[in-house]
Amino acid sequence: MNKNRLLQLLMAHRDRPVSGQEISDELQVSRTAVWKQIEELRKNGYEIEAASRRGYRLVRFPDRVGTEEIMLHLTTERLGCSIIYNDTVTSTQEIVREQAEKGGVEGLIAVANEQVEGRGRLGRSWQSSPEQGIWMSLLLRPQVPPRYAPQLTLLSAVALAEALDGYLPEPTAIKWPNDIRIHKRKLAGILTEMQADMDEVQTVIVGMGINVNQADGDFTGELAEKAASIRQYAGVRQSRPQIIASILKSYESWYNEYLTNGFGAVKAAWSNKTDTLGSFIQVETSRQTVEGTALCITDEGALQVQKTDGSIQTVHSGEILDGPPPE
């Protein structure tokens, strides 16, 4: 008997118990086989209620981000078509980079329960503790010139923010270029890497780190102030495989829009979902700190800042500093 078919059946009937007989008929196996398989699922962390005469009901999924758990929720066509799960990795970016070299297909994802060398933007380390978050990388092969690659960074922010909104009582906001925040605390970060020649992008690897089930005490040090998890706002633990499936769904839809119609709709959605534009900000670039009002983003994903002397400066890369604006 195929475990997935049993799970699919239980998932399709989460509102009511399904009798052993019904399962046995549907999957054409003996009732003993059904019972054995239910036990097997329970061992793997699936919580399944059994009421005599009424049958089985799937109450809760295990908190695992394994291939099978993700596949159960997937509704995409391409993204997630190949899933590489590892319990512990140096970083999921590295896993996907290796796959990309070997000709891995667009849509391939790597997911891990724990990253020991998770990295964020600007070479910073990223805390990817076991069990509590989603540490995932996605392989794309868009046929665009390398100067358009930053557009995919903004697209990633839009797709991720929209997916996470489905699990939260209040909407998230994007901080330029691609932090996902709630109440100014960071819920998720994105690292976009590319391999390109000067004419064309070969691969883009989008790494996403999402804080899901951390409780208040789990963020220590300066993270206590700056980081947030979905659980802290939603009130309850969330199913990571389900969130992964939601992210891929949202991503696929935005990615298709981008490949078909270009950057316009992505840019509009990004501008609509950010709390950066219109604010007085300080951006630290590799060479200087720019202060002024964030006006808009360019087609290349750069930020235009109007300084107090009225002049406009375009910032391609940098970090917006937190903290209250100066008086």
Added chain:
Amino acid sequence: MNKNRLLQLLMAHRDRPVSGQEISDELQVSRTAVWKQIEELRKNGYEIEAASRRGYRLVRFPDRVGTEEIMLHLTTERLGCSIIYNDTVTSTQEIVREQAEKGGVEGLIAVANEQVEGRGRLGRSWQSSPEQGIWMSLLLRPQVPPRYAPQLTLLSAVALAEALDGYLPEPTAIKWPNDIRIHKRKLAGILTEMQADMDEVQTVIVGMGINVNQADGDFTGELAEKAASIRQYAGVRQSRPQIIASILKSYESWYNEYLTNGFGAVKAAWSNKTDTLGSFIQVETSRQTVEGTALCITDEGALQVQKTDGSIQTVHSGEILDGPPPE
């Protein structure tokens, strides 16, 4: 006895024979040891004249691009600091890519006698026949944002063209963006690849293919019209290791200039060495063919073309078609 020390000694005295006694004194080994080592060098393809009573004189290097042969000629500080030689490879780009992943140092080069899967720009194959050319890739780690990477493509063209000029009776010309030509025939091509996140370039790998010792009959098919070797214009066979050393010397000097003072001098040198600017051209891009007069290059290495209706179009990537301009 160190073979390199003997070779260095012979190289330092190519104008006159060096006696066995002199070598023996200098290197502090017996005359028999000297003789044995001379024989060894001859077996490896070094042509060494021996006149009784007068001594040994190095007449010609073997036509090998091995590590030792290149090192003999090197005068650079960083470029070529690590040399990986293989007789046959899929492509030297691939060798350097693997090294880059493992943390290979800036300046590392891979050289091969033959490439079986040599590739040019826009995914085209590149004929890299054994013995006759230089097939080389160079690893750089410039700390620049990815949008500046195309500047390194133009820098590579300038450095390579200047180095090759030293071996030719007439100067080469650069065809946008980075073909090195003589009498409109292609002498060398460059493929620049990068690995980057959206904030910073991690690695740039510059692949160079240079036709050196091909004779008239060696270019077949459409290459007979379009390709040229240094030998065809210089009249005689050339030492590939010596040319490699000249290229690295020229590259290092331009690269240092670029890292210290930015793109200005490179842009000026490129503009001065191209035969594209000022010409009426047709450029095939991924979406259309643009026709007009090539005006200038931008700081991003894009080409500005003034169309017949007077409007100016910026072309970031594409191929200038050969052939006479339309009437």
